[in-house]
Amino acid sequence: MNRTVENGRGTLHLRRLVADIVSGAAKNHPEAIRAWRAPREDLRRVATRDYVRQLRRHLGYRELQEMLRLARQVWPGFNRRQLTAAPRELFPTRAARVAGQLRIHLQVKPCGGRDEIALRGFYVEQRPALLERPLIFVNSAHHPGAVSTTFCHEIGHHLTAPLFEHARSPVHFFFDSAYAAHLNDPAELAADAICSLAGYPHPLAVQIFSAPRNWALVAKVDKLPDDVFNRVFRLLTDRYGLNLAATIPIGQRLNYLAGMIHYAKLRWALLDEYDI
Numbered sequence: 001m002n003r004t005v006e007n008g009r010g011t012l013h014l015r016r017l018v019a020d021i022v023s024g025a026a027k028n029h030p031e032a033i034r035a036w037r038a039p040r041e042d043l044r045r046v047a048t049r050d051y052v053r054q055l056r057r058h059l060g061y062r063e064l065q066e067m068l069r070l071a072r073q074v075w076p077g078f079n080r081r082q083l084t085a086a087p088r089e090l091f092p093t094r095a096a097r098v099a100g101q102l103r104i105h106l107q108v109k110p111c112g113g114r115d116e117i118a119l120r121g122f123y124v125e126q127r128p129a130l131l132e133r134p135l136i137f138v139n140s141a142h143h144p145g146a147v148s149t150t151f152c153h154e155i156g157h158h159l160t161a162p163l164f165e166h167a168r169s170p171v172h173f174f175f176d177s178a179y180a181a182h183l184n185d186p187a188e189l190a191a192d193a194i195c196s197l198a199g200y201p202h203p204l205a206v207q208i209f210s211a212p213r214n215w216a217l218v219a220k221v222d223k224l225p226d227d228v229f230n231r232v233f234r235l236l237t238d239r240y241g242l243n244l245a246a247t248i249p250i251g252q253r254l255n256y257l258a259g260m261i262h263y264a265k266l267r268w269a270l271l272d273e274y275d276i
Contacts, residue, residue, distance in 0.1 A: 107136070149199070
């Protein structure tokens with residue numbers, strides 16, 4: 001899959017810009033590459049951290065309600081039903097439609113080199129001297145389900161950028177590593193929340209995360225019970241064809257597992273803490 005969505009003007013400039021950013025990503029973010037090569041520590045942190053505590057610290061109820069309002073301007077059924085029947089339907093037609101609606105440059109291409117595969121995508125905010133419109137890049141060398149998640153994550157950055165002006169960065173990179181670090185970054189956590197809500201709309205989340213609730217004064221989501229983990233695994237396998245034991249290369253399985261647990265725990269925390 002290699003697709004560029006824009007108005008035709010400045011296409012060469014955009015391709016060169018994307019190529020420069022991709023080629024410099026590994027060089028400029030060695031910590032992300034190291035985490036991608038050795039994912040066990042990130043997996044341990046994701047599996048044991050209390051997501052409710054991090055959510056309460058960085059994203060409030062009012063911010064989440066505003067995020068829902070913004071997302072429903074793009075996807076009217078957001079958090080009420082799943083956005084698509086299968087991830088393959090999202091690309092290229094639906095992605096191009098959303099990008100056009102939001103006036104975003106979208107480039108989708110495979111980057112499967114040794115370190116490039118660690119990059120899932122990035123979002124570049126509008127800069128008058130550089131870009132007349134924001135830019136989203138998605139690395140299509142990943143599994144189609146992961147590609148869909150990446151697109152939602154980058155759209156999440158676009159939608160929530162006004163909420164985090166104090167922490168704005170010209171380029172937001174999404175590496176397939178260091179998911180635990182997103183819990184300390186409000187902008188990344190907000191983009192991940194968009195992904196979690198898109199993948200697990202409220203009616204489905206209630207069914208999947210129906211383990212006995214901790215009725216202590218402070219809610220807590222620190223470990224996925226086996227039955228919840230199995231529900232999540234079956235959903236990703238049956239609906240998105242993302243079977244970690246069969247369809248994902250061995251060298252990427254722990255990274256994908258960390259991502260699966262991260263988004264599931266975040267969705268459970270959103271449900272448990274805010275009933276969203």
